[in-house]
Amino acid sequence: MIPLSLVAVVLLPFTLAAPQPDAGVIHVPLVRRSQPNRVANLPKVLKALQNKYGYHTTVTSTNLKRANSSVAIPLTDELNDNTYSGVVSIGTPAQSFNIVLDTGSSDFWVATTPCTTCASDISLFDPSKSSTYSQANSNLTLAYGLGEVSGTISNDTVAFGGFTVASQKLLAVTSGTISLLISNGLSGLMGLGFAPLSALLTTPFWETLYLNGQLSEPLFSFYLERYINQPLMDSAPGGILTLGGTNSSLYQGSIEYTNLTFAPSFWILNVSSITVQGTAISVPTSSNLAVIDTANTLIGAPTSMISGIWAQVPGSMALDGNYTGLYAFPCNTSITVSMSFGGTDWDISPVDMNVGTVTSDMCAGAIFDAGVVGGGYDDMWLVGDTFLKNVYSVFRADPPAVGFAQLASGLSSSSGTFDPNPVQPGSLPAPTTSSGSNGTTSGGSNGTASENIADSLTLLVTVSACFFLLL
Numbered sequence: 001m002i003p004l005s006l007v008a009v010v011l012l013p014f015t016l017a018a019p020q021p022d023a024g025v026i027h028v029p030l031v032r033r034s035q036p037n038r039v040a041n042l043p044k045v046l047k048a049l050q051n052k053y054g055y056h057t058t059v060t061s062t063n064l065k066r067a068n069s070s071v072a073i074p075l076t077d078e079l080n081d082n083t084y085s086g087v088v089s090i091g092t093p094a095q096s097f098n099i100v101l102d103t104g105s106s107d108f109w110v111a112t113t114p115c116t117t118c119a120s121d122i123s124l125f126d127p128s129k130s131s132t133y134s135q136a137n138s139n140l141t142l143a144y145g146l147g148e149v150s151g152t153i154s155n156d157t158v159a160f161g162g163f164t165v166a167s168q169k170l171l172a173v174t175s176g177t178i179s180l181l182i183s184n185g186l187s188g189l190m191g192l193g194f195a196p197l198s199a200l201l202t203t204p205f206w207e208t209l210y211l212n213g214q215l216s217e218p219l220f221s222f223y224l225e226r227y228i229n230q231p232l233m234d235s236a237p238g239g240i241l242t243l244g245g246t247n248s249s250l251y252q253g254s255i256e257y258t259n260l261t262f263a264p265s266f267w268i269l270n271v272s273s274i275t276v277q278g279t280a281i282s283v284p285t286s287s288n289l290a291v292i293d294t295a296n297t298l299i300g301a302p303t304s305m306i307s308g309i310w311a312q313v314p315g316s317m318a319l320d321g322n323y324t325g326l327y328a329f330p331c332n333t334s335i336t337v338s339m340s341f342g343g344t345d346w347d348i349s350p351v352d353m354n355v356g357t358v359t360s361d362m363c364a365g366a367i368f369d370a371g372v373v374g375g376g377y378d379d380m381w382l383v384g385d386t387f388l389k390n391v392y393s394v395f396r397a398d399p400p401a402v403g404f405a406q407l408a409s410g411l412s413s414s415s416g417t418f419d420p421n422p423v424q425p426g427s428l429p430a431p432t433t434s435s436g437s438n439g440t441t442s443g444g445s446n447g448t449a450s451e452n453i454a455d456s457l458t459l460l461v462t463v464s465a466c467f468f469l470l471l
């Protein structure tokens with residue numbers, strides 16, 4: 001059981017930097033929340049992704065489910081995991097909330113005062129106290145891997161980082177079955193994808209600013225700060241989102257842009273290569289599409305490539321049961337991975353490749369089989385924070401592209417080895433593993449290494465400081 005003290009929420013100390021409106025460029029401080037049990041949350045990570053990407057079957061389709069249907073968008077499991085949020089204000093006078101920022105979806109929703117199923121530890125938007133609030137006679141349900149949120153399609157003034165949109169369509173959530181999502185101080189989610197992904201059939205906040213010419217540059221940029229293998233914190237400085245520009249003090253060298261593969265919806269790039277432990281693995285064009293997603297904790301790799309990737313790591317093995325799709329590897333191995341989208345090979349720190357200890361000497365890896373997501377995503381790359389923490393990332397609307405640059409020296413340099421978590425017997429439902437000769441799952445059987453590991457997993461769950469989850 002996770003100690004309540006770790007579950008308890010400490011509201012964010014937004015003291016690190018006040019937003020600084022400056023010629024159409026806003027630097028929004030990000031705050032990262034951490035929860036202790038990274039490994040125990042892995043099944044939820046996968047479960048969440050199943051619905052995150054599950055609501056339409058092809059990424060190029062514009063035939064998305066419409067406003068009164070049930071659709072799937074990202075999941076936040078705040079109880080045990082971690083994500084990046086910023087402060088967003090709604091209404092007149094403004095009410096402020098901690099909102100998750102998600103390049104992998106395009107709707108904005110917030111929990112409201114009528115919501116009795118929302119956690120008591122979060123701020124709720126009170127529509128009756130906003131003179132600018134209006135609502136349609138239309139409800140919408142957004143389905144997630146672990147539940148759903150339902151609410152009324154509404155309009156109100158939204159302000160973020162000094163920018164204001166006078167009439168932003170949003171979902172005023174009145175009920176939710178995802179207690180893990182609307183909790184831990186987080187009151188909602190803001191999508192940073194493009195309008196065609198919107199279940200509310202609306203233009204996302206950031207895109208409205210862009211279309212209105214309010215951004216000095218047609219882009220926004222993320223520095224996502226790493227805080228891994230450090231002492232536990234409920235919240236910590238999480239980096240900076242720059243809305244409408246880039247911040248040259250956060251990166252060095254030039255920004256390498258890659259055009260989006262398709263007309264804008266998700267932020268999708270072609271992956272051109274991946275190198276694991278020094279070995280380049282070719283990426284066929286049938287498996288080269290990558291969704292760049294700030295709200296995905298890990299990296300999903302195409303089903304056709306996942307075993308080839310982990311085959312480069314001696315002693316690695318597929319996990320099964322609730323952990324199907326994930327791999328474990330000897331903790332004393334330093335995993336070096338780099339990815340390229342047509343130019344530079346961007347290195348991922350070995351620190352980010354190690355999600356946490358699953359047995360005394362096996363650790364879970366950060367690259368999983370995207371096939372577990374289902375919905376036609378088995379040939380795709382789902383590139384989340386495991387990668388994005390290692391670069392400065394720029395999401396550009398015109399020409400549509402994603403750019404990466406090397407972080408300024410000293411940023412995201414955390415690479416500590418501090419293990420703040422005591423062994424937590426019984427805290428983790430036992431996953432089983434197997435170590436078939438080809439590294440695939442074959443199911444547990446008595447006396448095998450896999451069974452021993454399964455037993456060990458139950459007893460020897462130790463976890464690291466934080467886990468960057470939002471799906």
Ligand SMILES: *[C@@H]1O[C@H](CO)[C@@H](O)[C@H](O)[C@H]1NC(C)=O
Binds near residue numbers: 069
């Ligand atoms: C959704 O809206 C359409 C058109 O407004 C209507 O035909 C349909 O019955 C609605 N579906 C549901 C489930 O409410």
Ligand SMILES: *[C@@H]1O[C@H](CO)[C@@H](O)[C@H](O)[C@H]1NC(C)=O
Binds near residue numbers: 134154155167
């Ligand atoms: C939101 O505001 C726009 C523009 O003011 C208006 O056209 C629309 O009907 C409003 N929608 C709702 C749900 O109030």
Ligand SMILES: *[C@@H]1O[C@H](CO)[C@@H](O)[C@H](O)[C@H]1NC(C)=O
Binds near residue numbers: 151152
């Ligand atoms: C929307 O949901 C609310 C709360 O459940 C309910 O009172 C209202 O009648 C619903 N509106 C429509 C149009 O279904």
Ligand SMILES: *[C@@H]1O[C@H](CO)[C@@H](O)[C@H](O)[C@H]1NC(C)=O
Binds near residue numbers: 027248250
């Ligand atoms: C750029 O980022 C640095 C480091 O966080 C910050 O101190 C600075 O204020 C930012 N630049 C601007 C123009 O806000």
Ligand SMILES: *[C@@H]1O[C@H](CO)[C@@H](O)[C@H](O)[C@H]1NC(C)=O
Binds near residue numbers: 270285289
């Ligand atoms: C990206 O990959 C797709 C196949 O997935 C291919 O059709 C397309 O030409 C590629 N684009 C570029 C710019 O390489």
Ligand SMILES: *[C@@H]1O[C@H](CO)[C@@H](O)[C@H](O)[C@H]1NC(C)=O
Binds near residue numbers: 330332333
């Ligand atoms: C990792 O540990 C195993 C078993 O303790 C040992 O056999 C192996 O040589 C170690 N590998 C490295 C790279 O230290």
Ligand SMILES: *[C@@H]1O[C@H](CO)[C@@H](O)[C@H](O)[C@H]1NC(C)=O
Binds near residue numbers: 259399400
């Ligand atoms: C990227 O797209 C822009 C226009 O959208 C085009 O001018 C440019 O040639 C493209 N770059 C590549 C490498 O295809």
Ligand SMILES: *[C@@H]1O[C@H](CO)[C@@H](O)[C@H](O)[C@H]1NC(C)=O
Binds near residue numbers: 321430
């Ligand atoms: C797998 O997950 C489900 C639902 O989260 C849970 O009920 C079940 O006990 C788990 N199974 C194992 C073996 O941990």
Ligand SMILES: *[C@@H]1O[C@H](CO)[C@@H](O)[C@H](O)[C@H]1NC(C)=O
Binds near residue numbers: 307436438439440442
């Ligand atoms: C691994 O072995 C299993 C059973 O032995 C087999 O079903 C599977 O296709 C093999 N996978 C690979 C990638 O060789």
Ligand SMILES: *[C@@H]1O[C@H](CO)[C@@H](O)[C@H](O)[C@H]1NC(C)=O
Binds near residue numbers: 445446
């Ligand atoms: C596995 O162990 C159980 C009890 O420990 C025993 O009943 C069963 O026969 C064993 N199976 C095999 C294949 O050894």
